[in-house]
Amino acid sequence: MRRRRPEVLRTPLGIVGITLLVILALLAVLAPLVWGDRATATHTDNMLAGPSPEHWAGTDNLGRDILFRTLVATRLSIVLTLAATIFGVGLGLLLGMAPLLLPRRLGRLVVAFVNVLLGFPSLLMVLFLAVILGVSTTSALLAIGIAIAPPFARLVYALGAGVAERDFVAAARIAGVHPLRIMVRHVLPNIAEPLVVNATVTASSVLLAFGGLSFLGIGVQAPQFDWGRLMQDGLAIIYDNPLAALAPGVAFVLTGLALNLTGEAAAGTFGAKSRIRTTRSLTERRSVSPRSNTRDADTDLVLDVRDLEIAFPGPYGPVSPVRGVSIALRAGEAVGIVGESGSGKSMTALAVAQLVEEPGRVTAERLTFCATDLRSGRRTAHDALLGTSLAVVFQDPMTSLNPVMRLGSQLGEAARRHQGLTRRQASARAADRLRAVHLSDPERRLRQYPHEFSGGMRQRAMIAMGLMGTPRLIVADEPTTALDMTVQRQVLDLLQEIRRKHGTALLLISHDVSVVSSICERVLVMYAGRIVEDLPAADLYTQARHPYTRALIGAVPEMTTDLDAPLATIAGQPVDPRHVPDGCAFAARCPRVTDRCRQEEPTLQAGPAGTVACWHVGDPLPAETKEVAVG
C-alpha cells in the first residue's frame, strides 16, 4: 500500500477523495463532543421550522437542529460502517483462506458453500438475519457483515490461489513451513493491495446498506440516530422541511463519493485518463489546407502521393511517424514497402487508404487516387470511390472479420451501399467473388460466421471483400504475416492473379524483404518515417546501396535456416518516432556512420539502380562487417 499512496494522491479526484475522508474522520471524532448537546436539545416553540440563521437546515418535529443532528450522526454512521466492514472482511478472509489451508475435500466444500452464498442477494441475507436476531443495531451490524463476506471470500480465494501456485510458496511448503505461516507471511502480503482497494469499495456499500436498514426502521433504533435514521424521520416531515431528509442524504452522497473516489484512485482507474490529459497542450503545426499543386497530375497514375506527412499530438508536441513520403503507382503495378515495425510503413498504408483517424493528421503536397484529390471535401466525400475502387487487406484475418456477422453480410454491405445492389444481387456477387478467390461451396460459406473458417480462408474472404467492387488499387498491409508458410504462398499467388486479370495496382506492406521482392516490381525501403531507398525489386539483392536495406536483406532467413532459431535481426533499436535524431536516422546503427551523418540528414539521390538517401553510398563497407551474401 505504501507504494500506491502517491498514486492515489497524484490524481485530482484521488486527492478530493482523501481530503473528504479526512474531514469525515475529524467530524466523526469531534462533532459529538462539540455539538452533541445542541443536536439533542428540543425546542417545542420552534418545531418544523425551515432554514434560518440560527438553524441553517431548519428543525425537526421536536425543534431539534437538523444540521447539528446530521453532523453528530457522522460518528455513529462511520463507526457502524467500519465495524460491519471489519467484521465482514475478517469473515471473508477466513472463508477465503480456509480452502487454501484445509485438506482438499473440506476446502472444496467451503468453496462450494461460498459459491452458493454468492447467489443469494445480500439484502435477502440481511433481512433473514434481522428476523432471527431481532430488530436492533447489533443484529443489523452482524447481518451486513455476514452478507458482505462471501464476495470478499471469493476474491481472497481467487487471488490467494494464484499466489499459492507460485514458486516461492511451493518452496516454503516443501521446506515444511506451517501452512498458516505461509498464508500470513507469503500469500497475504502479495494480495494485500487489491484486497485493501476492494475493502474500501465494500465499505462504501456497507455505509449504504446500513443507512438503508436504518432508513427502513430495522437498523439503528431511536433514541440513537445515524444518517439513515435521520432520513427516515425527515421523510415523514418532508412537506414541512425537505432539508430534514436532504441534509443526511447529502452526507451519504459525500461519504460514498469519498470512498469511491479513493477506491478508484487507488485501483489506478484514473491513471490512464490523467495521463491522457497531459496531451491537451497540442500545438497545431500545420493546417490541412491543401496547397496548390503546380505540377500536372499524371493521369496514368492510380495513386500519386507526394510529401506525405502524418502527425499525432504527443505530450511534448506532435509526433510524426511518417515524414515526406512519396509514392506513385501505375495501373497493374506492384510496389512494396519494407521496413521494421515502427518504420511508418503501416501508417503510410493507412494514410493511403484514408484510414488515419483523429487526432492523427495527414498532410501531403499531393494525394491523388484515380485522378481524384483525396484532400478535398469532407472525410466522407470520397466514400463511393474508395469503397468501390480501393481494397484493403489487413494483417490479421482472425481479428479483421466481425465475429458476430455472417460472412455474406460482411461481403455484401459495401456493394449495397456504394453500388446500390439489392440484398440478393449483393449475395450473388459475393458468392461469385468467393469463387474468384478459390473458396469452395461459396453459398454455404456466406451463411457462416468467421470462427468457422481457417486463417487462410479468412484472408481469402478479406480479399474477396475487396473484390466486391472493381478495385484499381489493393493496399495489403502484411497480408501473410499471420499465416502458415504454405498458406502465405497461396495468398500471394492469389494477389498476383488478381493483378494480372484486372490490372489492379498493388501496394504491399511487409517486414519481409523476400515476400516483397517475390511479387513486386519496385521496392521502397522505409526507416524512421522516411523512404531511404527506392529501387526495382529485381535489383534489390544486387544493387541495394543503403546500409539499412542491406541489413534487412541480411536478416532474411534462407531456406536452410533452422526455422526454430530466432530470426536474425539488425543490431540496435529502431528509432522512436517521438525522438527522431538530427542527421541520418540510421546513424546509431550504421556500420559506415561518420560525423557528417550525425549532422546532416541525407536526401534521396539518384543511385545506380534507383534512389537512395545515404551520404556514403559509394564507400566500401568497413572490414569488420561481414559482407552480405548476394543472391
Add this chain to the structure above:
Amino acid sequence: MTATVAVAHASARRTRGRWTRFVLRRARRLLISLWILVTASFLMIQLVPGDPVRAALGTSAPAELVAARREQLGLDEPLLDQYLTYLRDLFTGDLGESILTQLSVAETIGQRLLATLSLALPAFVVTFAFAVPAGVALAVATRQGRRRRTELTFVGTSIVLASIPEFVVCVALVAVFAVNLGLVPAAGRDGLDSYVLPVLALAVGPAAVLARIVRVEMLAVLDADYVRTARAKRLSALRINLRHALPNAVTATLTLSGLMLATMVAGTVLVENVFAWPGLGGTIVSSIQSRDYPLVQGAVLVYGAIALTVNTLVDVAIAAIDPRSMIGDS
C-alpha cells in the same frame, strides 16, 4: 480444406458439449441453492428466540389465541414432521396464513409481487433505453481522446450518480418533483404518474453505472480490427457503430444486466418504502417489523427464488453467447 472444416465442426461440437455440462452444473447449483433457501426460510421461524407467536401477537394477547395460532402453525409437532408438512404445502402452493390477518400468504404475495414487478421491469427497460445509447454515443464522441471535457464531465457525473443510494435519490426526487413542483404524487400506486418517481429512483444509479460500462466496452470494440475493416469499406458511421461495433460491445453488458435486475429487485425494497408502494419489498419490511413470520417466510422465499433463478438464467444466456465466460467455472 475439408480437414479444416472438420476441425471447425469438431470444435463447435466440443463447445456445445461444454455448454451442456455448464448448464447442468448451473442447474444443480440452482437446485441446491433453492433447497437451502427453502430450508432456511423454514428454520427461520424456529430460530426466533422465544415464542414467535407470542412475539407477533404481543404480550397482551390472550393465551388461548396464542395457543390456537401455535396449533395452526403446527409449532408443537416434531421438527421433522413440521419440515415435511412445510415442503408438502410448498409444492401445492400453500404458504400458510398470516399470523396477524389470517389472510393467505400466497395470495398476498402474488398481488404484491405484481406491484413490485410493475416497478422493476419498467425501471430495467428505462435503464437500458438510456444507458446503451448514452454509452455508445459517448464512446463514439470521445474515442481516442477526443472531446476530453465531455468525457471528464460524463465520468465525473456517472461516478457521483452511482454513489447516490436509491433511497437518497427517492427522497431528493420527492423533495423536488412532488413537494416543490407538485408535478407528481409523492406516494401511493395510483395512475400512471405515480410510477414516474419510483421508476426513476430505481433507474438512475444503475443507468449511470451501465452507461459507463457500455462506453468502456464500446471504446475497446471501436479499436478492434474488424471495425477498421468496416471503415475501410466506407460504410456509414451509423452502420459501423451500430451494426459492427454495438453487438460486440453488449455481450459484456448482458453479464451486468442480471446483476442490474437483481439490484433493482433489491432496490424496490427501499423504494417501495419511500413511496408507500404496495409491493413485495414493503411487505417484507412491514412484516419483519410486525413479526408476522409466515408472511416474512413467504416473502423471503419468493424474493430469493426469483433472484436465484434470474442469476442462473443470465449465466446460462451469457455462456451461450460468449463461450469464454465458462472458463474458470468449476
